[in-house]
Amino acid sequence: MSATATVPATRAAARPSGAARVTFGRLLRSEWIKLWSLRSTWWVLPITVVAQAGIAWLIAYFGTQEFGEGGIDYTITAADIVGGLQFAQLAICVLAVLAITGEYSTGMIRSTLSTSPTRTPALLAKGLVVVAVAFATGVVATLVSWAVTYPVLGEAHRVDLGLEMNQRILLGAPLYLAAIALLAYAIGALLRHSAGALATVLGLLLVVESVFALIPWTFFEKISPYLPMSAGSQLVFTDNPDAVLGPWEGYGVLVAWGVVLLAAAAVLLRRRDA
Amino acid sequence: MIEARGLTKKYGQKTAVAGIDFTVQPGKVTGFLGPNGAGKSTTMRMIMGLDRPTSGTVTVNGRPYAQLKSPLTEVGALLDAKAVHSGRSATNHLRAVAATHGIGRKRVDEVIEMTGLQAVAGKRVGGFSLGMGQRLGIAAALLGDPRTLILDEPVNGLDPEGVLWVRNLVKHLASEGRTIFLSSHLMSEMALTADHILVIGRGRIIADAPVADIVAGASGTRVRVRSPQAARLAELLQGPDTTVTSVEAGLIEVTGATAEAVGELAARDGVVLHELTPVAASLEAAYMSLTADDVEYHSAPTGAGTTVQPGQAPAIPQEARR
Numbered sequence: 001m002s003a004t005a006t007v008p009a010t011r012a013a014a015r016p017s018g019a020a021r022v023t024f025g026r027l028l029r030s031e032w033i034k035l036w037s038l039r040s041t042w043w044v045l046p047i048t049v050v051a052q053a054g055i056a057w058l059i060a061y062f063g064t065q066e067f068g069e070g071g072i073d074y075t076i077t078a079a080d081i082v083g084g085l086q087f088a089q090l091a092i093c094v095l096a097v098l099a100i101t102g103e104y105s106t107g108m109i110r111s112t113l114s115t116s117p118t119r120t121p122a123l124l125a126k127g128l129v130v131v132a133v134a135f136a137t138g139v140v141a142t143l144v145s146w147a148v149t150y151p152v153l154g155e156a157h158r159v160d161l162g163l164e165m166n167q168r169i170l171l172g173a174p175l176y177l178a179a180i181a182l183l184a185y186a187i188g189a190l191l192r193h194s195a196g197a198l199a200t201v202l203g204l205l206l207v208v209e210s211v212f213a214l215i216p217w218t219f220f221e222k223i224s225p226y227l228p229m230s231a232g233s234q235l236v237f238t239d240n241p242d243a244v245l246g247p248w249e250g251y252g253v254l255v256a257w258g259v260v261l262l263a264a265a266a267v268l269l270r271r272r273d274a
Numbered sequence: 275m276i277e278a279r280g281l282t283k284k285y286g287q288k289t290a291v292a293g294i295d296f297t298v299q300p301g302k303v304t305g306f307l308g309p310n311g312a313g314k315s316t317t318m319r320m321i322m323g324l325d326r327p328t329s330g331t332v333t334v335n336g337r338p339y340a341q342l343k344s345p346l347t348e349v350g351a352l353l354d355a356k357a358v359h360s361g362r363s364a365t366n367h368l369r370a371v372a373a374t375h376g377i378g379r380k381r382v383d384e385v386i387e388m389t390g391l392q393a394v395a396g397k398r399v400g401g402f403s404l405g406m407g408q409r410l411g412i413a414a415a416l417l418g419d420p421r422t423l424i425l426d427e428p429v430n431g432l433d434p435e436g437v438l439w440v441r442n443l444v445k446h447l448a449s450e451g452r453t454i455f456l457s458s459h460l461m462s463e464m465a466l467t468a469d470h471i472l473v474i475g476r477g478r479i480i481a482d483a484p485v486a487d488i489v490a491g492a493s494g495t496r497v498r499v500r501s502p503q504a505a506r507l508a509e510l511l512q513g514p515d516t517t518v519t520s521v522e523a524g525l526i527e528v529t530g531a532t533a534e535a536v537g538e539l540a541a542r543d544g545v546v547l548h549e550l551t552p553v554a555a556s557l558e559a560a561y562m563s564l565t566a567d568d569v570e571y572h573s574a575p576t577g578a579g580t581t582v583q584p585g586q587a588p589a590i591p592q593e594a595r596r
Binding site: 019020021022023026027029030031033034037038039040102103106107108109110111113114115116117118271273274 | 319322323324325326339340341342343344345346347351353354356357358359360361362363366367369370371373374375376377414418
């Protein structure tokens with residue numbers, strides 16, 4: 001701190017013009033800068049893409065070998081191409097949770113709320129940026145997954161893009177990541193603590209949903225299809241006439257989970273002391 | 275201009291701020307003094323709309339903070355040095371804050387230069403010293419060139435050059451007609467910087483006056499007298515309005531009589547004086563006497579005749595002293 005600045009250098013003349021007011025677009029810009037100025041973002045997003053594409057390649061590579069040997073009758077679908085979503089969603093959840101809980105753990109939230117004192121717009125702006133980035137990452141991950149599996153599958157196992165189901169799954173993968181990011185972000189905003197929110201999100205997706213699906217009690221069997229991941233992942237599964245929820249119905253349920261939880265977070269954000 | 279009316283904050287059973295009223299005027303530096311836990315930071319957070327008052331209101335430039343359309347240009351605040359994500363560089367933090375108001379990169383570079391952060395602007399905030407964190411907080415507060423500046427303990431952790439810089443900065447900003455509200459533990463610093471003082475104790479305002487008035491109002495002026503016949507002089511000075519305390523052999527302090535009166539009395543009775551000094555009460559002494567009953571965490575006396583200063587001796591809860 002040897003740099004001297006003993007002369008107070010504020011200049012009334014240099015005052016930013018009256019146009020310096022908070023708008024939603026500016027909040028989006030701020031949240032965009034915040035997201036990309038953290039190292040974790042630059043780690044998590046490539047990991048998401050690499051993991052999703054890597055798993056897709058593994059499925060395609062070993063899948064085609066099996067077919068070659070055993071002569072099993074199996075058609076590769078887009079669901080195999082996006083099989084890495086299972087992993088990619090975890091990375092995206094971590095990013096989405098930390099985007100908001102990181103502000104609470106570091107105290108940054110006080111700067112954020114001071115610049116956006118009505119609070120809800122700041123919550124929505126950050127949420128929108130997180131969801132958009134999750135979607136874009138999903139698009140990239142799906143394209144890369146397609147590209148790395150293309151040579152492996154060859155002519156014999158080419159995924160039929162003319163099928164409506166395959167189109168739905170390939171479009172659905174980024175949409176699923178976006179919705180799961182919304183859910184994770186909302187839980188982060190509700191709980192405000194990194195560890196607690198991460199445990200809740202991952203516990204919900206990895207443990208609670210499978211346990212519910214396993215317990216042969218009617219209550220759990222009725223509830224299970226409506227849990228976020230079980231419902232939303234219908235969008236990236238192959239057609240299943242027995243499923244309780246159709247692909248888009250299931251996706252709607254997942255989005256509803258995110259929206260309701262985010263609305264609850266918005267109400268609490270306005271009430272709670274920062 | 276900051277105006278609080280009946281401002282109250284309760285955390286469960288505990289009242290942090292108990293219905294205070296005050297006005298912070300533009301054009302001068304208003305100091306906010308109080309012992310630890312008196313309610314200073316809570317009050318500042320309520321001004322900034324971060325904590326919701328249990329009852330009462332506080333407005334900045336005539337409006338509650340939440341209704342400001344352009345908060346950064348109305349109020350700049352340094353609430354605590356940790357309102358920054360530790361994983362972000364100083365520049366990126368300021369860019370993100372500035373972006374909310376459409377404030378450009380040029381102003382970001384300006385405040386970095388003003389606060390002397392050029393050398394560390396690209397480094398992550400997590401590695402900053404307390405002093406650098408304070409400078410970054412002040413830089414963020416200045417981004418919008420605000421009409422009102424709220425600084426909670428701004429000189430905490432700053433080097434002497436930084437302390438001087440803050441002092442000059444706030445005085446200069448006040449001279450431009452802005453409202454400056456700053457809290458500090460350092461009474462000496464406040465005496466040099468502030469024009470007006472608000473003293474808070476146990477959630478209540480116990481003094482709200484210009485610095486000079488607070489000093490003058492403190493338990494009278496003392497006169498220090500050094501004399502080989504101090505004991506005799508002490509006897510002569512004894513009266514209903516005068517108190518004489520013996521500091522050491524040949525040195526007494528008189529309260530309730532002017533230096534002139536003491537000198538004339540000594541001359542009349544032929545008492546030799548080696549020293550006759552009026553001692554003005556310091557702001558610190560004034561503050562101590564004001565808050566004596568309102569200190570939440572008393573310190574144990576460290577020795578006879580030693581002045582106990584809040585926050586300097588290890589704090590011992592009242593119960594522990596009994």
